[in-house]
Amino acid sequence: MSEQNQQPRNTRQRTAIRDAIERSDRPLGPQELLEISRTDVPSISLATVYRNINALLEEGEIIKVELPGQPALYESAGLKHHHHFHCEVCGKTFDIEGCPGNLKPLLPKGFRLTGHEITLYGVCAACG
Ligand SMILES: [Zn+2]
Ligand SMILES: [Zn+2]
Known part of the structure:
Protein backbone atom coordinates (compact mmCIF):
# COMPACT_ATOMS: atom_id res chain seq x y z
CA MET A 1 0.00 0.00 0.00
CA SER A 2 1.40 3.42 -0.88
CA GLU A 3 1.80 6.26 1.59
CA GLN A 4 -1.01 8.10 -0.14
CA ASN A 5 -3.47 5.26 0.28
CA GLN A 6 -2.54 4.75 3.89
CA GLN A 7 -2.86 8.34 4.98
CA PRO A 8 -6.66 8.65 4.86
CA ARG A 9 -7.12 5.42 6.80
CA ASN A 10 -4.73 6.56 9.55
CA THR A 11 -6.49 9.89 9.70
CA ARG A 12 -9.87 8.20 9.96
CA GLN A 13 -8.66 6.01 12.81
CA ARG A 14 -7.15 8.95 14.65
CA THR A 15 -10.32 11.00 14.16
CA ALA A 16 -12.55 8.16 15.36
CA ILE A 17 -10.58 7.78 18.58
CA ARG A 18 -10.32 11.52 19.20
CA ASP A 19 -14.07 11.95 18.59
CA ALA A 20 -14.91 9.09 20.96
CA ILE A 21 -12.86 10.75 23.71
CA GLU A 22 -14.27 14.22 22.99
CA ARG A 23 -17.90 13.08 22.94
CA SER A 24 -17.65 11.03 26.11
CA ASP A 25 -18.75 12.47 29.45
CA ARG A 26 -16.30 10.22 31.27
CA PRO A 27 -12.73 9.04 30.71
CA LEU A 28 -12.44 5.91 28.54
CA GLY A 29 -10.06 2.97 28.44
CA PRO A 30 -8.50 1.40 25.33
CA GLN A 31 -11.08 -1.43 25.15
CA GLU A 32 -14.01 1.00 25.29
CA LEU A 33 -12.31 3.21 22.70
CA LEU A 34 -11.92 0.17 20.46
CA GLU A 35 -15.63 -0.66 20.69
CA ILE A 36 -16.77 2.93 20.08
CA SER A 37 -14.39 3.66 17.20
CA ARG A 38 -15.35 0.38 15.50
CA THR A 39 -18.65 1.96 14.49
CA ASP A 40 -16.66 4.45 12.36
CA VAL A 41 -13.73 2.22 11.40
CA PRO A 42 -14.80 -1.45 11.58
CA SER A 43 -11.30 -2.79 10.84
CA ILE A 44 -9.61 -0.97 13.73
CA SER A 45 -7.54 -3.12 16.12
CA LEU A 46 -6.57 -2.71 19.76
CA ALA A 47 -2.93 -2.17 18.71
CA THR A 48 -4.07 0.69 16.49
CA VAL A 49 -6.09 2.17 19.33
CA TYR A 50 -2.99 2.14 21.57
CA ARG A 51 -0.84 3.67 18.82
CA ASN A 52 -3.30 6.50 18.28
CA ILE A 53 -3.73 7.07 22.02
CA ASN A 54 0.04 7.56 22.25
CA ALA A 55 0.02 9.94 19.28
CA LEU A 56 -2.86 11.98 20.76
CA LEU A 57 -1.03 12.11 24.11
CA GLU A 58 2.11 13.38 22.39
CA GLU A 59 0.12 15.99 20.48
CA GLY A 60 -1.38 17.17 23.76
CA GLU A 61 -4.96 16.50 22.63
CA ILE A 62 -5.75 14.03 25.39
CA ILE A 63 -4.46 13.33 28.88
CA LYS A 64 -4.11 10.18 30.91
CA VAL A 65 -6.31 9.64 33.98
CA GLU A 66 -4.64 7.27 36.41
CA LEU A 67 -6.44 5.96 39.47
CA PRO A 68 -4.52 3.74 41.88
CA GLY A 69 -4.85 0.09 40.91
CA GLN A 70 -6.82 0.85 37.75
CA PRO A 71 -5.81 0.67 34.10
CA ALA A 72 -5.15 4.09 32.55
CA LEU A 73 -8.08 6.02 31.09
CA TYR A 74 -8.02 8.93 28.68
CA GLU A 75 -9.92 12.21 28.45
CA SER A 76 -9.79 15.45 26.48
CA ALA A 77 -6.97 17.77 27.47
CA GLY A 78 -9.25 20.80 27.21
CA LEU A 79 -11.66 19.96 30.03
ZN1 LIG B 1 -21.64 1.39 38.11
ZN1 LIG C 1 -10.34 20.35 42.44
Whole structure:
Protein backbone atom coordinates (compact mmCIF):
# COMPACT_ATOMS: atom_id res chain seq x y z
CA MET A 1 0.00 0.00 0.00
CA SER A 2 1.40 3.42 -0.88
CA GLU A 3 1.80 6.26 1.59
CA GLN A 4 -1.01 8.10 -0.14
CA ASN A 5 -3.47 5.26 0.28
CA GLN A 6 -2.54 4.75 3.89
CA GLN A 7 -2.86 8.34 4.98
CA PRO A 8 -6.66 8.65 4.86
CA ARG A 9 -7.12 5.42 6.80
CA ASN A 10 -4.73 6.56 9.55
CA THR A 11 -6.49 9.89 9.70
CA ARG A 12 -9.87 8.20 9.96
CA GLN A 13 -8.66 6.01 12.81
CA ARG A 14 -7.15 8.95 14.65
CA THR A 15 -10.32 11.00 14.16
CA ALA A 16 -12.55 8.16 15.36
CA ILE A 17 -10.58 7.78 18.58
CA ARG A 18 -10.32 11.52 19.20
CA ASP A 19 -14.07 11.95 18.59
CA ALA A 20 -14.91 9.09 20.96
CA ILE A 21 -12.86 10.75 23.71
CA GLU A 22 -14.27 14.22 22.99
CA ARG A 23 -17.90 13.08 22.94
CA SER A 24 -17.65 11.03 26.11
CA ASP A 25 -18.75 12.47 29.45
CA ARG A 26 -16.30 10.22 31.27
CA PRO A 27 -12.73 9.04 30.71
CA LEU A 28 -12.44 5.91 28.54
CA GLY A 29 -10.06 2.97 28.44
CA PRO A 30 -8.50 1.40 25.33
CA GLN A 31 -11.08 -1.43 25.15
CA GLU A 32 -14.01 1.00 25.29
CA LEU A 33 -12.31 3.21 22.70
CA LEU A 34 -11.92 0.17 20.46
CA GLU A 35 -15.63 -0.66 20.69
CA ILE A 36 -16.77 2.93 20.08
CA SER A 37 -14.39 3.66 17.20
CA ARG A 38 -15.35 0.38 15.50
CA THR A 39 -18.65 1.96 14.49
CA ASP A 40 -16.66 4.45 12.36
CA VAL A 41 -13.73 2.22 11.40
CA PRO A 42 -14.80 -1.45 11.58
CA SER A 43 -11.30 -2.79 10.84
CA ILE A 44 -9.61 -0.97 13.73
CA SER A 45 -7.54 -3.12 16.12
CA LEU A 46 -6.57 -2.71 19.76
CA ALA A 47 -2.93 -2.17 18.71
CA THR A 48 -4.07 0.69 16.49
CA VAL A 49 -6.09 2.17 19.33
CA TYR A 50 -2.99 2.14 21.57
CA ARG A 51 -0.84 3.67 18.82
CA ASN A 52 -3.30 6.50 18.28
CA ILE A 53 -3.73 7.07 22.02
CA ASN A 54 0.04 7.56 22.25
CA ALA A 55 0.02 9.94 19.28
CA LEU A 56 -2.86 11.98 20.76
CA LEU A 57 -1.03 12.11 24.11
CA GLU A 58 2.11 13.38 22.39
CA GLU A 59 0.12 15.99 20.48
CA GLY A 60 -1.38 17.17 23.76
CA GLU A 61 -4.96 16.50 22.63
CA ILE A 62 -5.75 14.03 25.39
CA ILE A 63 -4.46 13.33 28.88
CA LYS A 64 -4.11 10.18 30.91
CA VAL A 65 -6.31 9.64 33.98
CA GLU A 66 -4.64 7.27 36.41
CA LEU A 67 -6.44 5.96 39.47
CA PRO A 68 -4.52 3.74 41.88
CA GLY A 69 -4.85 0.09 40.91
CA GLN A 70 -6.82 0.85 37.75
CA PRO A 71 -5.81 0.67 34.10
CA ALA A 72 -5.15 4.09 32.55
CA LEU A 73 -8.08 6.02 31.09
CA TYR A 74 -8.02 8.93 28.68
CA GLU A 75 -9.92 12.21 28.45
CA SER A 76 -9.79 15.45 26.48
CA ALA A 77 -6.97 17.77 27.47
CA GLY A 78 -9.25 20.80 27.21
CA LEU A 79 -11.66 19.96 30.03
CA LYS A 80 -11.97 22.43 32.87
CA HIS A 81 -10.84 21.47 36.37
CA HIS A 82 -12.91 18.52 37.58
CA HIS A 83 -12.70 15.33 39.60
CA HIS A 84 -13.68 11.71 39.20
CA PHE A 85 -16.03 9.15 40.68
CA HIS A 86 -15.17 5.48 40.40
CA CYS A 87 -18.02 2.95 40.58
CA GLU A 88 -16.89 -0.11 42.50
CA VAL A 89 -19.58 -2.27 40.87
CA CYS A 90 -19.21 -1.61 37.10
CA GLY A 91 -15.67 -0.23 37.34
CA LYS A 92 -16.48 2.86 35.26
CA THR A 93 -14.99 6.22 36.14
CA PHE A 94 -17.20 9.29 35.80
CA ASP A 95 -16.46 13.01 35.69
CA ILE A 96 -17.88 15.00 38.56
CA GLU A 97 -18.26 18.75 38.60
CA GLY A 98 -17.18 21.02 41.35
CA CYS A 99 -14.23 21.11 43.68
CA PRO A 100 -14.03 21.50 47.43
CA GLY A 101 -11.57 24.30 46.75
CA ASN A 102 -9.19 25.51 49.39
CA LEU A 103 -7.07 22.54 50.43
CA LYS A 104 -4.14 24.57 51.76
CA PRO A 105 -5.20 24.15 55.42
CA LEU A 106 -4.43 20.42 55.03
CA LEU A 107 -0.76 21.09 54.24
CA PRO A 108 1.97 20.54 56.79
CA LYS A 109 3.78 23.73 57.78
CA GLY A 110 6.17 24.98 55.12
CA PHE A 111 4.69 22.80 52.33
CA ARG A 112 3.56 24.35 49.07
CA LEU A 113 0.56 23.06 47.09
CA THR A 114 0.99 22.74 43.31
CA GLY A 115 -2.10 20.70 42.41
CA HIS A 116 -4.58 18.08 43.55
CA GLU A 117 -6.63 15.16 42.33
CA ILE A 118 -9.73 13.89 44.06
CA THR A 119 -11.40 10.56 43.38
CA LEU A 120 -14.66 9.55 45.04
CA TYR A 121 -15.54 5.84 45.26
CA GLY A 122 -18.98 4.33 45.47
CA VAL A 123 -21.84 2.95 43.38
CA CYS A 124 -23.12 4.76 40.27
CA ALA A 125 -26.82 5.38 39.54
CA ALA A 126 -26.99 2.54 37.01
CA CYS A 127 -25.53 0.06 39.49
CA GLY A 128 -27.29 1.50 42.56
ZN1 LIG B 1 -21.64 1.39 38.11
ZN1 LIG C 1 -10.34 20.35 42.44
